[in-house]
Amino acid sequence: xxxxxxxxxILILVSIAGAIIFVRQQPDLSNKESRVQIGVLFPLTGDxxxxxxxxxxxxxxxxDDCNAREGSAGxxxxxxxEDSKGNxxxxxxxxxxxxxxxxxxxxxxxxxxxxxxxxxxxxEPNKVVLISPxxxxxxxxxxxxxxxxxxxxxxxxxxxxxxxxxxxxxxxxAIFHLNNDYGNAIAExxxxxxxxDGRKVVFNSSYQDTTTDWRAIVTPLASADADVVYVAxxxxxTAAILRTATExxxxxxxxxxxxxxxxxxxxxxxxxSEGIVYPLASGFDAxxxxxxxxxxxxxxxxxxxxxxxxxxxxxxxxxxMLVCKAIASSNEGVTGTQIRDYLDGMGSYHGxxxxxxxxxxxxxxxxxTIKTVKDGHFVPYPxxx
Amino acid sequence: MTQLLxxxxxxxxxxxxxxVSFWLIYATTRTFYITHAATITLGAYSCYWLTRQWGMPFxxxxxxxxxxxxxxxxxxxxxxxxxxxxxxxxxxxxxxSIGLYVVLQNLISLRFGDETQVLHTTPIMEGQQxxxxxxxxxxxxxxxxxxxLFAGVVFLLENTKLGRAIRGVASNPDMCILLGIDKNxxxxxxxxxxxxxAATGGIxxxxxxxxxxxxxxxLLLNSVVVxxxxxxxxxxxxxLAAIFLALAQHTTAYYLDAKWMDAVAFIILIVYLIWKPLxxxxxxxxxxxx
Numbered sequence: 001x002x003x004x005x006x007x008x009x010i011l012i013l014v015s016i017a018g019a020i021i022f023v024r025q026q027p028d029l030s031n032k033e034s035r036v037q038i039g040v041l042f043p044l045t046g047d048x049x050x051x052x053x054x055x056x057x058x059x060x061x062x063x064d065d066c067n068a069r070e071g072s073a074g075x076x077x078x079x080x081x082e083d084s085k086g087n088x089x090x091x092x093x094x095x096x097x098x099x100x101x102x103x104x105x106x107x108x109x110x111x112x113x114x115x116x117x118x119x120x121x122x123x124e125p126n127k128v129v130l131i132s133p134x135x136x137x138x139x140x141x142x143x144x145x146x147x148x149x150x151x152x153x154x155x156x157x158x159x160x161x162x163x164x165x166x167x168x169x170x171x172x173x174a175i176f177h178l179n180n181d182y183g184n185a186i187a188e189x190x191x192x193x194x195x196x197d198g199r200k201v202v203f204n205s206s207y208q209d210t211t212t213d214w215r216a217i218v219t220p221l222a223s224a225d226a227d228v229v230y231v232a233x234x235x236x237x238t239a240a241i242l243r244t245a246t247e248x249x250x251x252x253x254x255x256x257x258x259x260x261x262x263x264x265x266x267x268x269x270x271x272x273s274e275g276i277v278y279p280l281a282s283g284f285d286a287x288x289x290x291x292x293x294x295x296x297x298x299x300x301x302x303x304x305x306x307x308x309x310x311x312x313x314x315x316x317x318x319x320x321m322l323v324c325k326a327i328a329s330s331n332e333g334v335t336g337t338q339i340r341d342y343l344d345g346m347g348s349y350h351g352x353x354x355x356x357x358x359x360x361x362x363x364x365x366x367x368x369t370i371k372t373v374k375d376g377h378f379v380p381y382p383x384x385x
Numbered sequence: 386m387t388q389l390l391x392x393x394x395x396x397x398x399x400x401x402x403x404x405v406s407f408w409l410i411y412a413t414t415r416t417f418y419i420t421h422a423a424t425i426t427l428g429a430y431s432c433y434w435l436t437r438q439w440g441m442p443f444x445x446x447x448x449x450x451x452x453x454x455x456x457x458x459x460x461x462x463x464x465x466x467x468x469x470x471x472x473x474x475x476x477x478x479x480x481x482s483i484g485l486y487v488v489l490q491n492l493i494s495l496r497f498g499d500e501t502q503v504l505h506t507t508p509i510m511e512g513q514q515x516x517x518x519x520x521x522x523x524x525x526x527x528x529x530x531x532x533x534l535f536a537g538v539v540f541l542l543e544n545t546k547l548g549r550a551i552r553g554v555a556s557n558p559d560m561c562i563l564l565g566i567d568k569n570x571x572x573x574x575x576x577x578x579x580x581x582x583a584a585t586g587g588i589x590x591x592x593x594x595x596x597x598x599x600x601x602x603x604l605l606l607n608s609v610v611v612x613x614x615x616x617x618x619x620x621x622x623x624x625l626a627a628i629f630l631a632l633a634q635h636t637t638a639y640y641l642d643a644k645w646m647d648a649v650a651f652i653i654l655i656v657y658l659i660w661k662p663l664x665x666x667x668x669x670x671x672x673x674x675x
Binding site: 045046047049050179205206207208210211212213214215216217219220222236239240243246247248249264267268269270271272 | 388389392395396494498499500501503508509510511512514519521524590594595599600603604634635638639642643644646647
């Protein structure tokens with residue numbers, strides 16, 4: 001009995017001592033190699049996994065480029081991928097893991113505004129920089145001093161869509177919008193910029209992207225008498241709406257959101273996708289780029305993954321390279337505050353998506369171009385009417 | 386207005402088909418069989434796989450998918466659920482069926498990805514014009530096939546030996562054993578037929594609005610509401626319930642807003658559970674007390 005207790009006591013002592021030694025050793029290890037870990041939070045599974053998987057490939061490439069080109073300051077930069085599943089709850093717990101367990105100074109992510117917003121609320125008080133490649137919710141503008149994005153706010157996209165409709169002389173608009181932050185925000189901005197000088201929104205409907213019955217949603221449009229239809233949603237639902245509208249014999253000019261530029265969109269909507277117009281934040285187009293850095297990026301990406309990168313890949317790449325630059329510029333330890341100070345003071349960065357410059361809110365300053373779908377490809381919209 | 390009625394009829398036919406397939410399994414096994422959602426999805430995906438990866442002609446792929454899904458789920462029932470039916474708690478079957486659903490749905494996601502896939506092979510075009518309404522080919526297919534299959538199930542239940550056995554097991558399983566009806570065999574057939582019908586429903590829905598790994602659950606949810614307001618004791622009132630629910634949903638989307646469609650389905654469900662808990666076709670039977 002006594003000897004058993006003694007053995008148990010010794011075992012407990014040894015394990016406690018082991019744990020203390022292990023914990024003590026941790027910081028020593030990381031200091032020696034001077035490793036910097038960057039968190040990457042993307043929807044790798046779930047409905048939005050298409051964005052996340054693309055971003056992940058681009059970041060894998062960016063990590064290698066960063067260590068080869070920029071990481072000259074003797075630091076080895078690695079990325080830790082976490083899956084947000086496109087869902088705010090999972091996104092926040094993944095971000096908390098990155099911040100408290102991995103102690104990352106910066107997080108790249110998320111692809112969806114609905115996840116980036118709650119994650120920003122976790123990153124800001126922990127002084128961790130959050131750079132989103134493509135989150136566009138207007139609410140992110142004032143999310144905090146550590147929150148950045150290299151994609152313009154929806155204010156810009158919704159405004160550009162409305163400007164296009166106005167410039168083509170349309171006067172009666174119909175709006176379908178996805179019932180989430182993104183859809184609601186751009187629909188509202190479109191309405192605000194479109195309804196004046198006798199123009200008005202004659203039909204406004206919101207939908208859930210979980211529906212399987214698109215006919216019920218699109219049917220009221222037939223009797224709405226609109227000459228232009230703005231679909232404020234992602235590519236899946238926009239494709240379903242276009243397809244149903246074609247089957248219902250609706251012939252109006254459709255305007256989509258930036259999120260429709262995805263090769264799956266054309267696969268899903270088929271011929272119904274022809275002629276839809278959408279605004280895209282200017283700066284990246286794999287086919288017609290003049291930017292040397294973009295060309296190098298497209299070449300390297302194609303060599304490694306076998307296809308031409310789209311905007312999601314390019315914006316993810318630039319987000320990571322920005323952090324990489326910030327890390328390389330530091331002579332001491334890398335912290336969230338140090339990265340933030342670098343981003344605020346860097347002026348303009350020439351990336352594969354064009355020049356990136358932040359305003360005082362961490363929003364990027366860039367223009368928007370209008371594009372369309374022609375013969376199954378995304379092409380710039382011809383400027384001549 | 387014509388368009389609204391035609392659309393409602395299409396959704397009603399689809400949920401009728403799936404609710405009758407669910408009823409066959411629910412009534413005989415007394416299990417709230419959530420795995421059915423995976424059956425629906427699997428039917429659509431196997432059809433997609435056979436046509437895309439193997440280049441099979443569409444009708445043959447449909448037939449093979451239905452037969453394969455029907456036999457697979459009948460076999461799964463024999464291996465997994467038969468033993469659970471004698472468990473002391475009624476919940477065991479439900480929990481096992483949820484578990485199996487999650488596993489199957491994830492397997493489909495792993496193999497085919499979470500993205501929406503296109504099942505139809507014909508180009509998207511304007512539907513046939515009837516008055517001021519447009520009807521697509523997939524809608525015509527849904528209405529004809531669903532009505533035909535529902536009539537087939539009614540015929541089976543009313544006029545064949547197997548059908549009478551299914552009704553027998555549904556109303557009193559213990560008595561069936563006394564009368565020498567092989568309960569497990571009857572359940573096996575009911576699951577095979579129910580799964581085959583569900584696979585058909587999945588393929589039809591896929592033709593109409595593309596396929597993704599979550600599609601089955603969404604279709605099943607609506608159909609379960611139809612089954613409950615139709616009365617789970619028989620299938621006579623299912624068509625009425627299906628049309629009622631579809632009309633309510635489509636009118637809501639037309640006059641109010643599409644985001645309320647799901648809410649309307651569940652409001653109707655709650656009203657029914659309070660006001661007529663046995664559904665449209667439900668009757669109270671006198672119990673014989675001994």
